[in-house]
Amino acid sequence: MVNKGAQAPSIRILQRQINTKVSALSFDLDVPEIDCSLRSVLEDQGAIFQDTGPPVSFGNDDVAAAALDTGVVVVDRSHWGRLRICGDDRLKFLHGQSTADFLSLQPGTGCRTVFVNRNGRTIDLAACLVQGSGITVIVSPSRRVMISDRLEQYIFFGDKVEVQDISESTVxxxxxxxxxxxxxKALGAGSLVGGEEGCHAVFGAAGQPVVVSVARELGIPGYNIIASEGIGGDLWKSLVGQGAVPMGEVGWEQARVLAGRPAVDHELTDLYNPLEACLCSAVSVTKGCYIGQETLSKLSNLDAVKQQLWGLDLSAPASVGDEVSDGSTKIGIVTSIAQQRDGRPFALGYIRCRSKGAQVPLEGKRVTVGNADATIVTVPFATRTLTSQTVSA
Structure with a gap:
């Protein structure tokens, strides 16, 4: 068991190159402690758990929220799914299974992509890292089995593709x-700073691989770190020792709502498509055939998106499912609720953005949500229009 007063392991960084031509780094950690499991480390740092899930809180929610605004937080998202797609046809395969243009990606790069059904409705938002021998796909916890099964279902005879679930063996x-x-930068990975979403480098820690990727998960600077489960505890201590403030699920949920990051069973359901969810940066409508492409292309070509995801700055509390109205007319529905840093209520909701055949501006518009007044506001995670890359990819 880790002593509460023990210092975080020191880190020494060595630059090298690996055969995928991606910059690689080496974390020279102190010798790992015996039984230094991730859960024991989290418990020593005050983590509060519910059953076997992730930490709900570290008893520092206000401190973590402040660190998200002015410093840096670290969140354990090991309960999210991690699938590895291998084989010579892996890029072509994922190209046809989700919304992003994978054929344009090279090792060391990555992207966000959306898995949709045949009607173009959302299943999940995923983060993908293209490496030399495979593609790592990060999916929502409740979609891990569904997406793995779906990918397996679409592997046909002769396809050189293999799907592996590496969630249990990694953090x-x-x-x-x-x-x-x-x-x-302090860890020696400054070359990643300013990189595109999904840009990543491979590390080594205690003889195990570690992948660090640019990941603005909350619409602000950030990174994802995937490592072997066996070194998870020591790696977490190292990050906290370098100044990262631990944040639990309560803080993550508040932050993702304020950022406008859509979540499964809230904003990502079979009622909405990724253009409505403001995930346009993850969508190509001209890359060629993929599941759901026909619907999304039609919506884009006709400029026919009728509703989009917006933030709602509320004057009083509201509930998921409350109607958003403009006078006496329903124009939307609330999908998620949170509190702003100062305690004021905030919501995400889908708002009708088309009237009489034309798109209408919504930012700053005053509306009613349940019994509360509200102002429609933009959220940092949203991308509302298809870029030249997503259109011409």
């Missing part, structure tokens, strides 16, 4: 906040 940590770049 996933997310860094977020304005000082996350400083922490990454």
């Amino acid at each position: 996933l940590f997310t860094l977020a906040g304005p000082k996350s770049d400083d922490l990454i």
Whole structure:
């Protein structure tokens, strides 16, 4: 068991190159302690658990929220799914299974992509890392089995593709906040700073591989770290020792709502498509055939998106499912609720953005949500229009 007063392991960084031509780094950690499991480390740092899930809180929710605004937090997202797609046809395969253009990606790069059904409705938002011998796909916890089964279902005879679930053998940590770049620089991975979403490098720690990727999961500077489960505890201590403030699920949920990051069973359901969910940066409508492409292309070509995801700055509390109205007319529905840093209520909701055949501006519009007044506001995670890359990919 780790002593509560023990210092975090020191880190020494060595630059090298690996055969995928991706920059690689080496974390020379102190010798791992015996039985230094991730859960024991989290418990020593005050983690509060419910059953076998992730830490709900570290008893520091206000401190973590402040660190997200002015410093850096670290979140244990190891309960999220991690699938590895291998084989010579892996890029072509994922190209046809989700919304992003995989054929344009090279090792060391990555992207966000959306898994949709045949009607173009959302199943999950995933983060993908293209490596030399495989693609790592990070999916929502409740979609791990569903997406793995779906991918297996679409592997046909002759396809050189294999799907592996590496969730149980790895950990996933997310860094977020304005000082996350400083922490990454301190670890010797400054070459990642300013990189595109999904840009990543391979590390080594205690003889095990570690992958660090640019991941603005909350619409602000941040990184994802995937490592072997066996070194998860020591790696977590190292990050906290470098100044990252632990954040639990309560803090993550508040932060993702304020950022406008859509979540499964809230904003990502079979009622909505990724253009409505403001995930346009993850969608190509001209890359060629993929599941759901026909619907999304039609919506884009006709400029026919009728509703989009917005933030709602509320004057009083509201509930998921409350109607958003403009006078006496329903124009939307609330999908998620949170509190702002000062305690004021905030919501996410789908709002009708088309009237009489034309798109209408919504930012700053005053509306009613349940019994509360509200102002429609933009959220940092949202991308509302298809870029030249997503259109011409």
